[in-house]
Amino acid sequence: MSKQKTVYLADYLPYSHLVDSVDLTFRLHPTATRVLARLRLRPNPDRKDRDHLRLDGEGLRLISCTLDGQPITPTIDPRSLTIAAHELPHGPFTLETEVEIAPEGNTALEGLYMSNGMYCTQCEAEGFRKITWYPDRPDVMSRFKVRIESDMPVLLSNGNPAGQGPGWAEWDDPWPKPAYLFALVAGDLRAHSAKFVTASGRPVDLNIWVRPGDEDRCAYAMDSLIRAMRWDEQVYGREYDLDVFNIVAVDDFNMGAMENKGLNIFNSRYVLASPETATDDDYARIEAIIAHEYFHNWTGNRITCRDWFQLCLKEGLTVFRDHQFSGDMRSAAVRRIEDVVTLRSRQFREDDGPLAHPVRPESFVEINNFYTATVYEKGAEVIGMLKSLVGDQAYKRALDLYFDRHDGDAATIEDWLKVFEDVTGRDLSQFKLWYTEAGTPRLKVTDDWKDGVYTLTFTQANPPTPGQPEKHPKVIPIKIGLLNPNGDEVVPTIMLEMTRTRQSFRFDGLAAKPVPSILRGFSAPVVLERKAPAEERAFLLAHDTDPFNKWEAGRALAKEVLADMVLKAAPVSANWMDAVAAVTFDETLDPAFRALCLRLPGEDDIAQTIHGMGRIPDPAKIHAARREMAGALAIRLGDGLSRLYKDLDDNAPFSPSSAQAGRRALKIAALGLLSRRDRGKLASSAFARARSMTEEIGALAALLDVQQGQGELVTFAARWGRDANVMDKWYALQVAYADPAEAHSVAERLISTPGFDWKNPNRFRAVIGALAANHAGFHHRSGGGYRTVADWLLKLDPLNPQTAARVSTAFETWPRYDAARRKRARAELERMLATPGLSGDLQEMVERMLAAGN
Ligand code: BES
Numbered sequence: 079m080s081k082q083k084t085v086y087l088a089d090y091l092p093y094s095h096l097v098d099s100v101d102l103t104f105r106l107h108p109t110a111t112r113v114l115a116r117l118r119l120r121p122n123p124d125r126k127d128r129d130h131l132r133l134d135g136e137g138l139r140l141i142s143c144t145l146d147g148q149p150i151t152p153t154i155d156p157r158s159l160t161i162a163a164h165e166l167p168h169g170p171f172t173l174e175t176e177v178e179i180a181p182e183g184n185t186a187l188e189g190l191y192m193s194n195g196m197y198c199t200q201c202e203a204e205g206f207r208k209i210t211w212y213p214d215r216p217d218v219m220s221r222f223k224v225r226i227e228s229d230m231p232v233l234l235s236n237g238n239p240a241g242q243g244p245g246w247a248e249w250d251d252p253w254p255k256p257a258y259l260f261a262l263v264a265g266d267l268r269a270h271s272a273k274f275v276t277a278s279g280r281p282v283d284l285n286i287w288v289r290p291g292d293e294d295r296c297a298y299a300m301d302s303l304i305r306a307m308r309w310d311e312q313v314y315g316r317e318y319d320l321d322v323f324n325i326v327a328v329d330d331f332n333m334g335a336m337e338n339k340g341l342n343i344f345n346s347r348y349v350l351a352s353p354e355t356a357t358d359d360d361y362a363r364i365e366a367i368i369a370h371e372y373f374h375n376w377t378g379n380r381i382t383c384r385d386w387f388q389l390c391l392k393e394g395l396t397v398f399r400d401h402q403f404s405g406d407m408r409s410a411a412v413r414r415i416e417d418v419v420t421l422r423s424r425q426f427r428e429d430d431g432p433l434a435h436p437v438r439p440e441s442f443v444e445i446n447n448f449y450t451a452t453v454y455e456k457g458a459e460v461i462g463m464l465k466s467l468v469g470d471q472a473y474k475r476a477l478d479l480y481f482d483r484h485d486g487d488a489a490t491i492e493d494w495l496k497v498f499e500d501v502t503g504r505d506l507s508q509f510k511l512w513y514t515e516a517g518t519p520r521l522k523v524t525d526d527w528k529d530g531v532y533t534l535t536f537t538q539a540n541p542p543t544p545g546q547p548e549k550h551p552k553v554i555p556i557k558i559g560l561l562n563p564n565g566d567e568v569v570p571t572i573m574l575e576m577t578r579t580r581q582s583f584r585f586d587g588l589a590a591k592p593v594p595s596i597l598r599g600f601s602a603p604v605v606l607e608r609k610a611p612a613e614e615r616a617f618l619l620a621h622d623t624d625p626f627n628k629w630e631a632g633r634a635l636a637k638e639v640l641a642d643m644v645l646k647a648a649p650v651s652a653n654w655m656d657a658v659a660a661v662t663f664d665e666t667l668d669p670a671f672r673a674l675c676l677r678l679p680g681e682d683d684i685a686q687t688i689h690g691m692g693r694i695p696d697p698a699k700i701h702a703a704r705r706e707m708a709g710a711l712a713i714r715l716g717d718g719l720s721r722l723y724k725d726l727d728d729n730a731p732f733s734p735s736s737a738q739a740g741r742r743a744l745k746i747a748a749l750g751l752l753s754r755r756d757r758g759k760l761a762s763s764a765f766a767r768a769r770s771m772t773e774e775i776g777a778l779a780a781l782l783d784v785q786q787g788q789g790e791l792v793t794f795a796a797r798w799g800r801d802a803n804v805m806d807k808w809y810a811l812q813v814a815y816a817d818p819a820e821a822h823s824v825a826e827r828l829i830s831t832p833g834f835d836w837k838n839p840n841r842f843r844a845v846i847g848a849l850a851a852n853h854a855g856f857h858h859r860s861g862g863g864y865r866t867v868a869d870w871l872l873k874l875d876p877l878n879p880q881t882a883a884r885v886s887t888a889f890e891t892w893p894r895y896d897a898a899r900r901k902r903a904r905a906e907l908e909r910m911l912a913t914p915g916l917s918g919d920l921q922e923m924v925e926r927m928l929a930a931g932n
């Protein structure tokens with residue numbers, strides 16, 4: 079039984095009132111902050127009934143309340159403040175409240191809280207109600223003015239600066255916004271600043287605010303911001319719309335970053351970078367997240383969501399935009415492959431288990447639990463499909479119409495699809511199923527060659543998901559190409575549009591039976607089931623002109639080989655090793671691409687594949703098979719591997735460029751394999767000579783992977799002990815590479831070390847998140863992995879329910895495994911559920927996961 083109520087999309091009603099303006103005054107104090115709010119309200123003309131006024135509020139101590147200057151005594155309960163209809167004027171009125179809150183004790187990191195002595199806020203989705211009484215819903219948009227009183231040197235809020243003096247500052251945001259975009263920061267901060275002039279000539283001051291001493295680690299974030307601002311002008315015709323754009327880095331943050339209007343707040347790990355402290359992956363992530371939050375200024379802020387069911391309207395679209403941006407900044411092919419790897423490991427996994435839900439859910443208990451891979455990643459894929467179906471030109475026109483028609487609106491998925499319908503004349507009702515039905519479609523394909531006609535026949539199956547037993551056929555854009563047996567492309571990429579359960583497509587005029595390259599660019603988020611001989615996969619890995627499918631051929635082959643190794647004790651396939659060797663040593667290919675081809679499928683991915691075959695995955699066997707595969711490949715690659723490593727180990731001065739990062743990725747992949755042959759000798763010297771964090775971490779990982787590196791761990795900690803973001807890597811690596819039987823005790827030892835700040839979400843995830851990601855360790859038959867994760871979720875939950883609930887998704891795959899493991903996992907889930915005082919956040923997750931299996 080849930081403490082909180084279920085909210086349904088079908089119950090949507092506009093709010094009773096409009097809020098014309100909000101004036102907020104903050105008198106900051108760690109344990110007794112006063113918040114004065116003056117709201118100018120009037121009845122909503124769209125609501126015919128005359129309703130009471132109900133404002134959201136949680137954990138607020140009321141000091142005073144007046145209506146048009148007269149003191150009143152509203153009805154207050156733990157979640158709201160209500161004024162009866164008969165007490166309200168018919169026309170506009172002013173409501174003033176004063177409340178007291180205690181940011182210092184706020185460990186949930188939602189609302190106003192303190193991190194390392196600074197004040198900051200996180201309001202999305204429903205945190206503003208922990209600051210003051212307000213209609214905390216995205217369709218109530220208002221103009222905010224803010225006055226901050228504090229002796230902190232830097233006082234920031236949304237919009238443009240409107241005055242400041244000793245101990246105070248005022249901010250004025252001219253753009254109406256929902257409360258979830260409100261932000262305030264106060265602290266002893268230093269700025270890394272730059273200027274930007276928009277396409278139409280508006281000068282903008284850009285500042286990245288950090289703790290004193292971190293100013294010299296902001297250059298890459300600033301550079302990314304400037305590139306993102308230019309890109310949005312050039313590609314989407316969207317300009318920035320305020321005089322200042324501020325970014326603040328904070329150490330305690332539940333998420334990655336937040337797009338508050340004019341004042342983005344970031345987890346410091348996604349801002350601060352220098353070659354010595356940040357890996358190439360960190361650089362790429364910083365670039366993507368800076369862009370993502372900036373892009374929200376149009377897709378999210380200027381056009382926001384009517385209600386939280388429409389979350390994908392802003393998140394799916396903004397993820398799609400940040401993927402486009404990263405693709406333009408770096409190798410588009412490499413980015414696409416990496417995005418699909420993430421999609422499969424996070425979203426396909428979610429879609430295949432008890433937490434499966436549609437891109438646009440129809441009900442929720444705790445909205446924070448719906449910031450999921452499905453809403454984000456699949457939400458972005460759905461937009462990619464839409465773009466493929468209507469074409470690039472129509473996509474552009476539809477987006478122009480969207481910005482034009484809905485600027486200033488709180489919009490819906492219906493509004494979004496309507497602009498595409500209006501621009502193209504297409505009926506998108508079947509396409510809309512991608513938003514309303516959960517589950518990953520399975521696409522089967524067979525081919526036939528007869529009398530010079532080549533036929534591809536596709537069948538789609540849409541598996542049932544919790545609460546959705548019946549599914550409908552989807553519109554699936556299938557991009558394909560055909561190669562002749564010499565490897566020449568005879569049919570370049572075309573798009574087939576599948577709309578029915580079973581459909582065939584014919585190709586005439588071919589001289590010989592072609593080799594099909596199907597689902598190029600991963601044109602739809604489906605599981606492609608094609609029985610292809612290993613020779614065909616190897617042929618495509620060698621010859622496909624589509625870089626995604628070239629990689630995919632190798633990946634599909636690797637998964638098949640691994641499944642055979644696990645299920646049939648088959649040997650490592652020579653076919654696969656030969657094909658990978660050819661790519662690895664092909665100097666004409668991008669090093670980043672070659673590095674991707676050398677990366678083996680992850681253990682959870684292999685488990686997902688085996689489960690998809692209707693078999694029960696054995697984590698220990700998967701772990702062993704994957705290691706065996708890497709060991710065999712290391713030997714097969716012979717002396718060429720050492721030569722490759724030496725060639726890549728140059729002395730060029732460091733640059734975070736994607737070209738250099740690609741060379742480093744290949745070098746480190748080679749080092750990892752070489753370690754298996756020399757038990758870490760080369761990795762040990764690579765560690766000693768490392769000139770960047772990428773090399774340092776790469777070498778350390780290679781060592782830990784072969785049970786070496788204890789000395790290097792000590793050296794690393796001595797060098798980086800005072801840098802929390804760097805030390806997170808140190809913690810995570812030890813858990814990630816721990817022997818499966820010991821992973822949980824390694825995690826337990828690290829997290830229990832005196833001085834380990836496990837209340838910091840980054841730290842918690844570095845250890846407990848890493849344990850959950852150590853597939854064979856988490857699912858170890860002893861049950862130790864399950865127990866340790868559950869223990870720590872229960873410790874964190876009373877302090878920070880949001881992060882506890884997110885990390886609990888470690889258990890979402892439990893129904894996949896054997897009876898003994900299921901029994902242990904279920905026992906841990908039941909133990910959590912039975913814990914008195916469990917948060918609503920964690921309770922909802924555990925209940926949904928338990929509902930799945932037995
Ligand atoms: N709006 C979100 C941040 C957010 C998420 C706030 C959940 C409250 C609850 C932000 O735009 C976002 O999506 N951040 C992502 C990173 C992004 C690059 C996908 C995050 O924080 O993980």
Ligand code: ZN
Binds near residue numbers: 393396
């Ligand atoms: Zn976002």
